[in-house]
Amino acid sequence: MAFDVDLFVIGAGSGGVRAARFAADFGARVAVAESRYLGGTCVNVGCVPKKLLVYGAHYHEDFEQAQGFGWTTGQPSFDWPALIANKNREIERLNGIYRKLLVNSGVTLYEGHAKLHDAHTVEVNGQRLRAAHILIATGGWPMVPDIPGKEHAITSNEAFFLPALPRRVLVVGGGYIAVEFASIFNGLGAQTTQAYRGELFLRGFDQSVREHLRAELTKKGVALRFNADVARIDKQADGSLRATLKDGGIIDTDCVFYATGRRPMLDNLGLENTQVKLDDKGFIAVDDAYCTSEPSVLAIGDVIGRVPLTPVALAEGMAVARRLFRPEAYRKVDYQLIPTAVFSLPNIGTVGLTTEQAQAAGHRLKLFESRFRPMKLSLTGSQEQTLMKLIVDADTDKVLGCHMVGPDAGEIMQGIAVALKAGATKQVFDETIGIHPTAAEEFVTLRTPLA
Numbered sequence: 001m002a003f004d005v006d007l008f009v010i011g012a013g014s015g016g017v018r019a020a021r022f023a024a025d026f027g028a029r030v031a032v033a034e035s036r037y038l039g040g041t042c043v044n045v046g047c048v049p050k051k052l053l054v055y056g057a058h059y060h061e062d063f064e065q066a067q068g069f070g071w072t073t074g075q076p077s078f079d080w081p082a083l084i085a086n087k088n089r090e091i092e093r094l095n096g097i098y099r100k101l102l103v104n105s106g107v108t109l110y111e112g113h114a115k116l117h118d119a120h121t122v123e124v125n126g127q128r129l130r131a132a133h134i135l136i137a138t139g140g141w142p143m144v145p146d147i148p149g150k151e152h153a154i155t156s157n158e159a160f161f162l163p164a165l166p167r168r169v170l171v172v173g174g175g176y177i178a179v180e181f182a183s184i185f186n187g188l189g190a191q192t193t194q195a196y197r198g199e200l201f202l203r204g205f206d207q208s209v210r211e212h213l214r215a216e217l218t219k220k221g222v223a224l225r226f227n228a229d230v231a232r233i234d235k236q237a238d239g240s241l242r243a244t245l246k247d248g249g250i251i252d253t254d255c256v257f258y259a260t261g262r263r264p265m266l267d268n269l270g271l272e273n274t275q276v277k278l279d280d281k282g283f284i285a286v287d288d289a290y291c292t293s294e295p296s297v298l299a300i301g302d303v304i305g306r307v308p309l310t311p312v313a314l315a316e317g318m319a320v321a322r323r324l325f326r327p328e329a330y331r332k333v334d335y336q337l338i339p340t341a342v343f344s345l346p347n348i349g350t351v352g353l354t355t356e357q358a359q360a361a362g363h364r365l366k367l368f369e370s371r372f373r374p375m376k377l378s379l380t381g382s383q384e385q386t387l388m389k390l391i392v393d394a395d396t397d398k399v400l401g402c403h404m405v406g407p408d409a410g411e412i413m414q415g416i417a418v419a420l421k422a423g424a425t426k427q428v429f430d431e432t433i434g435i436h437p438t439a440a441e442e443f444v445t446l447r448t449p450l451a
């Protein structure tokens with residue numbers, strides 16, 4: 001059977017671009033379709049613009065703290081349209097880099113919505129192309145629950161393009177995107193409330209981390225409302241919004257930002273023309289090698305709902321390219337010990353098991369914890385505290401998990417993740433000489449376990 005291409009990738013996001021580029025480098029004839037923006041969620045409405053806004057938000061504290069070091073900063077003022085315009089310019093630059101990466105690798109780019117016509121045919125811009133393999137890398141999309149007034153709510157997609165910074169913001173949700181945006185809005189000067197229907201945000205993170213962040217966000221002025229479920233949103237005569245909680249409570253605000261989960265992006269994808277099946281949560285079901293139930297169709301990244309993070313989508317894209325076109329270099333993606341950061345203010349960095357997971361797995365534990373005021377804050381009025389925690393198997397001495405809340409936690413945790421991947425014991429941590437004076441050295445000087 002004659003095919004136009006060896007691989008057709010639907011979606012030029014993190015996973016799709018990686019798979020397309022490397023498949024082409026390995027000699028395959030590759031096409032990729034992108035309907036919205038090159039680089040996908042991460043570059044356009046995810047990791048990158050989010051981190052830029054977090055940097056922007058942190059300046060608020062930096063100006064205040066600079067005074068402790070002798071600087072006179074005057075009354076700083078903040079210009080949201082300037083930040084957004086500069087952010088947009090940077091994203092356009094990155095879009096251009098992604099275009100070049102694809103074109104220079106010899107990938108044919110179709111800018112348009114792609115739909116599966118059958119198990120080997122993709123339709124894009126009115127054209128049908130036959131492919132030996134089709135890779136679905138269409139990512140995810142934010143979900144807002146079906147409540148009255150949901151049309152008044154925005155999500156991360158819109159937040160990056162708001163014309164003005166709202167005076168008051170209600171962030172709804174308890175996941176990492178919610179706490180990050182609560183930190184962004186609060187840091188930039190909006191009066192910020194975060195409402196979450198559970199007992200405490202960041203389910204799945206270590207309890208000490210969750211409690212520590214609760215205390216720190218509260219100190220910084222975020223009004224945290226737990227066990228608070230929004231029932232409806234009403235627009236008021238003056239244009240402001242009123243969120244009514246299920247318990248009757250009321251929150252008046254100017255912007256309601258929802259971060260309550262993401263669904264797989266399957267809109268008008270034509271899956272019904274294939275044998276591709278979904279799992280019980282609605283994501284595309286794949287096996288260990290990212291094959292769907294249709295032999296010629298594969299899927300990676302957020303659309304399979306495994307670990308929705310950019311580096312994971314990249315690793316999956318690489319695995320697909322290698323298995324299909326450079327099998328001698330193929331290695332399965334290792335989902336153990338994936339480090340992550342939450343870019344709240346302060347940041348969270350984490351790798352390995354939480355205390356709760358380690359206990360549930362039957363480990364006998366030694367826990368090491370340190371809380372301190374970072375040196376950089378010693379000359380300032382800030383009362384921010386850093387938390388560092390090591391979870392150690394008391395029988396094998398192996399470090400099972402490492403967690404931090406504090407400045408640069410993500411940067412620090414990347415190195416610790418290498419140690420944990422290598423199977424480091426607490427003794428290895430103890431024998432490692434610290435770098436002084438840093439916050440990170442605390443991880444190699446924790447001596448006394450919690451009672």
Ligand SMILES: Cc1cc2nc3c(=O)[nH]c(=O)nc-3n(C[C@H](O)[C@H](O)[C@H](O)COP(=O)(O)OP(=O)(O)OC[C@H]3O[C@@H](n4cnc5c(N)ncnc54)[C@H](O)[C@@H]3O)c2cc1C
Nearest residue numbers: 011013014015035036040041046114139301302308309310
């Ligand atoms: C606010 C936010 C912050 C985040 N922060 C981080 C972070 O700090 N660190 C981290 O690791 N991850 C972060 N993520 C997650 C990360 O962005 C995703 O895990 C990652 O982008 C997934 O890559 P992907 O290739 O699966 O899909 P995506 O990057 O979403 O790419 C999918 C692409 O497919 C295109 N597409 C969809 N349907 C079609 C179609 N039918 N035809 C053609 N094109 C189509 C879309 O337009 C999109 O460009 C964040 C996500 C969000 C929303």
